[in-house]
Amino acid sequence: MSALTALYGRERELRRLGDFLDRAAHGHPELLVVGGQAGVGKSRLLLDAAHRARRRGFTVLQHHGSELRGSAGAALRDAVGQAGPPPLIVVDDAEPGSADTLFDLIRSTGRAARPPVPVLLARSASTGGLDPAAEASWEGAGGPPAAGLELAPLDxxxxxxxxxxxxxxxxxxxxxxxxxxxxxxxxxxxxxxxxxxxxxxxxxxxxxxxxxxxxxxxxxxxxxxxxxxxxxxxxxxxxxxxxxxxxxxxxxxxxxxxxxxxxxxxxxxxxxxxxxxxxxxxxxxxxxxxxxxxxxxxxxxxxxxxxxxxxxxxxxxxxxxxxxxxxxxxxxxxxxxxxxxxADDGAGVTGALATLLGSGYVESALLLARSALNGPLPRGEAATLRRVVLDLVMVGTGGAPDGFGPVGAEQARAAVDRLHDGGPEARRAAATALAGLRWSEGRVGEALRSGAAAVGQPVTPDTAAERAYPRVAQARRLICAGEPDAARALVARVLADTPAGPLAVFGPAAGLVRAEAHVRAGELAEAEHAAREVLAVLDAREAAAAGGPATLQAWALSTLCRVAVRRGDTAGAAAQLARLREFGPEVTELAPVPAAWLELVLAHAQGEHLAATALLTGPGRHLPSLRPLHLAEPGAAAWFVRFSRTAGNPEPGQAALRTAELLAAANPDIPSLQTAALHARALFECDPDGLTRAAAEHTDAWAAACAASDLRTLLGERGSSAAGRGRTWLVREHAGRYAVVDTAREPVGAEAGVAGWEELGGTERTIAALVADGLTNGEVAGAVHLSPHTVNYYLRRIYAKLGIHSRVELARLALSAPRRMLSP
Structure with missing residues (x-):
């Protein structure tokens, strides 16, 4: 195949496209937006997707983004309006607003009343990303859920x-x-x-x-x-x-x-x-x-x-x-x-903000963040930028009650006027925003140091408000980092320094920080009392037309929903979540725990597994890799591994495990992150010793209880599978999902398989033995000093020679093979 037409290193992306077509074929279409730098292969990937779709019987309508408003757009509208199954629309080099144009075309045909149309867009290099407004218009009007697929450079x-x-x-x-x-x-x-x-x-x-x-x-x-x-x-x-x-x-x-x-x-x-x-x-x-x-x-x-x-x-x-x-x-x-x-994580707008804030250009950072929020951004990055803007404005404006998010243009201008001179207020604002930015990147130590610098800036009676907000933000981070005593001390200082007047908003904020500490400690009654007390104050302010801060209301509702979920009160959690949904994403995304996470956990707790799966393949696709979620919920990574096991979908568990281990590696001095990674890995590996340690070392009560439950489940599974049988072991098929292999059962294709061992070379036998022992391709690659890609190539050859199709079959054959055949 010519290098000009072949696809290289795109196995993950091709799997995602296969899932996209599968979902469309079964009546669950998506709007999938492919992004990446110019020349990275977006157009080539779309050609491959269109070819695969035609082979599967789809009617593929391909267009260039510039054609949607001309005669080609009219032809597209006519084709979509025809009776029959929904076509697949493929648009290359999509311009800003292409999604809206497509939506208007489809809606004008009356198609919106029928099953949604799957759409595959490759955005042009000059387009910022998936437009959240376009996504909302599609999903809000009955269109397919929107998702993104970013193409990275080749390895x-x-x-x-x-x-x-x-x-x-x-x-x-x-x-x-x-x-x-x-x-x-x-x-x-x-x-x-x-x-x-x-x-x-x-x-x-x-x-x-x-x-x-x-x-x-x-x-x-x-x-x-x-x-x-x-x-x-x-x-x-x-x-x-x-x-x-x-x-x-x-x-x-x-x-x-x-x-x-x-x-x-x-x-x-x-x-x-x-x-x-x-x-x-x-x-x-x-x-x-x-x-x-x-x-x-x-x-x-x-x-x-x-x-x-x-x-x-x-x-x-x-x-x-x-x-x-x-x-x-x-x-x-x-x-x-x-x-x-x-450093790689600093690419894009967030990297620019870190550079500007670190250099003291607070005014420029605020202008850049607000400008970027006016354009298309990935879901996670938009939430991070909203937090940066809120941090800068809250310090810059002195924390007016109506300024506790979301931020309006007038408040932003006021903050710019206050921060342009580079004085202590500007340094406090820069340190506060930089702490939030580092936290979103998972750099806990740097975030805590920047937060401490913000709290430690000189203060006068006129700047007490500017100091209150950094204290609240730092206290919340300290709780997540496992330092509740230091957090409580900061909260006490906030309450002592900000009794009334324009600073009264920080009383409820401090109360919510205390509620967060109670949740982590498993003191659910105390957490509920604190959150309801705050919510009552905020609701009273709203009723009196005093402008109850929406962000604090969302935070309080999020806390009550978490408490209800941990108690097993799904009806109560659903009631709080319904009220939380009344707020827009610009409000709920600023809460410590995303509303999408609460929705996912609740759906699973209610037994609505299809709904939970739909969330993870649609609007909640980013959750397993969302670092602030793992910082706020130490049990999140293990939850995703557990979900992968029950749902038969390895991707969420693998992504969450990787994120937890990256956070642990980047923050060796944060015990809670080490334990979270240990818990997820032990569940992934079916390791009872690791689960025992995790249950003992978790400082979050819910995560500790989950680790103990995982241990009981694992020991129960092992006991039942080994009863009355010969030699047994567990072989990993994918994250958190195992198959029991035992000698009491006849191995599939045993005679042909054993004969096939003679055809394997030395490296093939070594790789086969390691895979049969349950190692992943990455772990095998490290053991034999090859790339995972090469290991996968060898594994396909091994399957062909042995006449098998899975790792489980390989493990069963390994049990039957003479030991000499497993040696290179």
Whole structure:
């Protein structure tokens, strides 16, 4: 298959598309929005999806985003309006508002009264993401639930396969280093290698011919020139100045060279982030690919480049320039990349905010966050930005009662006026917002340090309000981090310093922090009393037209719902959740626990497993990986593993387990996170010792009770499965789901399977033995020093040789095979 038409490293995405088509075929369609940087393969993925859909009998209607308002849009409307099963609509390069346009077309046909139409959109690189307003319009009017699928750059194994197929020979190390310049972007890899081959710079055996190493192929230069022409003048200027400052530079440095302010560069920064040319890390603004860094550098006329270089050297002594040799440039980029690191999590708007807040640009951070909220954003990032805006405004305005979220334009302007001078209030606001941002990223230690800095800023009688809000926010974080005594001390200071007047709003907030501490301790009666007391005060304020803060009302209702769920009172939980739904997402998402989580847990507790599954494949798809949820609910990861076991769907459990273990690894000093990861892993591995430890070490009463229950269930399952039988063991099929294998049962295909062992090579036997022992592909990869992709390839060969189709069958054959056949 040609490298121009093949898909590489997209197994996860193809599984998601298969699930999308399955759901559509069974009457549960979705609006699936595919995103990613330019050239990452969105269009190619849509072509594959359309091909698969046609093979399954779908009528596929394919269009470009620019065609929806013309004659093609009318033709699409007519096709959708025809009788028969709903078609599949595929739109590539969707523009802002494409979802709304499609919805209007479908509604004009009268189709809205019939089963919803499945839609697959690939947004253009200039579009920010899934538009929450469009999502609400679809779902609110009976359309399909909306979800996103983000395409990441290719990993090293996929890049190697692409290069090998493109050149039809095994690539040599130097050529792979050159390909690394594209940082996993398939279009750039193809353009680069095709350009080198056209210019005779790749030998027939896949070696790099080092001719004129100091320049890029003309084909790449033309592609980058086209990219720069598509950007605004300001964005192109930012890139040209940035490439001289280094692959990673500070926005303030670029502003100084351009003779403007940092705030004035924010629109250009937003455009370059959205198109995937730049990304934001803790170190500053970074070119996404070393290749683009080099290409933009070469596109500057030499005389201008020299002048800019001299100016950059005065501003940033020792700044780096792109390496002249392409292989060295690729190695340099690979050495600086840190996949899975915290820096990677800083990409996008949240990374820009962290940079601005850390540099003291509070006013610019507030303007950027509000600007980003006016456009399309992923669900989790929108909640994070709303929290940042609330933090900045609450400190900046002194905490007026009607300012406790959501934030209006007038309050934002007032905060900007108060924070522009960079004084103690601005530093307190920056530290408060940065603490919230780090918390949303799962960096607990950094969040607590920033929160302590906010609380510790100098205070006068006139700034008592600005200090009250950081104390409340820090107290809530301390409870989640397992420091309730420190939290209670902060709450006591809030109540002592803010007795009445405009500060009275912090009394209920402090009461809700106390209620949170009671919930964690398992003191449910005390938690309910505190939450109802707060809710009564807020309801009375609302009845008196005094403007009861909606965010605090949602927080109180969320607490009462959690209490009811933990008691097993599903009717009471449903009543509180129904009232919570009356608030919009801009309010409920600011509560400590998302409303979607409460809805999911309640549906499962009520035995509505189909409804719970629908939530996790639709609007709640992000929950298993939502870090603030895992911080607020230490038992969440184990709950998702348990859910995967009963639902037969491994994805939520695997995603939650990975998130819990990443949080534990990033926060080794937070015992509650270590125990949460231990609990989820022990449940995943059916490890009674781990569950025993988790039940003893959990500081959250509900999580501890769940661990004890998981232990009893596991021991009961093992006792029943082993009764009256011979040798038995449990083999993992996927997260939290196991099959009992025993010698008392005849292995499937035993004779053929044992004979097949003779055909296995040494590596195949080793991998087969490890898989039969219950190891995952990732664990096997670590044991045999291969990539998970290669292990999966070997496993398919093993299945074919043994005539089997699953890990369970492999384990049964392993029980019957002579020991000598399991040795390499």
């Amino acid at each position: 090293g194994e996929a890049v190697r396969e692409l290069v090998a197929d493109l050149l039809a020979v095994a690539p040599q190390p130097a050529l792979l280093d050159v390909a690394a310049c594209a940082n996993g972007n398939p279009r750039l890899i193809v353009e680069l290698l095709e350009g080198l081959r056209e210019e005779g710079r790749i030998s027939p055996d896949g070696e790099l011919v080092r001719v004129t190493p100091g320049r890029l192929p003309a084909r790449v230069q033309a592609a980058v020139a086209g990219l720069l022409r598509q950007l605004s003048r300001e964005s192109a200027q930012l890139l040209r100045v940035g490439t001289v400052l280094g692959r990673t530079f500070q926005l303030s440095q670029a502003a100084a060279m351009l003779g403007t302010s940092t705030a004035a560069l924010l629109p250009a920064l937003d455009e370059t982030l959205t198109t995937g040319v730049l990304r934001l890390t803790d170190e500053g603004v970074t070119f996404q690919q070393p290749l683009l860094w080099r290409a933009v550098f070469e596109a500057i006329p030499p005389s201008v480049r020299s002048t800019l270089h001299e100016e950059a050297r005065r501003l940033v002594p020792g700044h780096d320039l792109p390496a002249r040799d392409l292989a060295s440039l690729g190695r340099q980029g690979a050495a600086r990349a840190k996949p899975g690191s915290a």
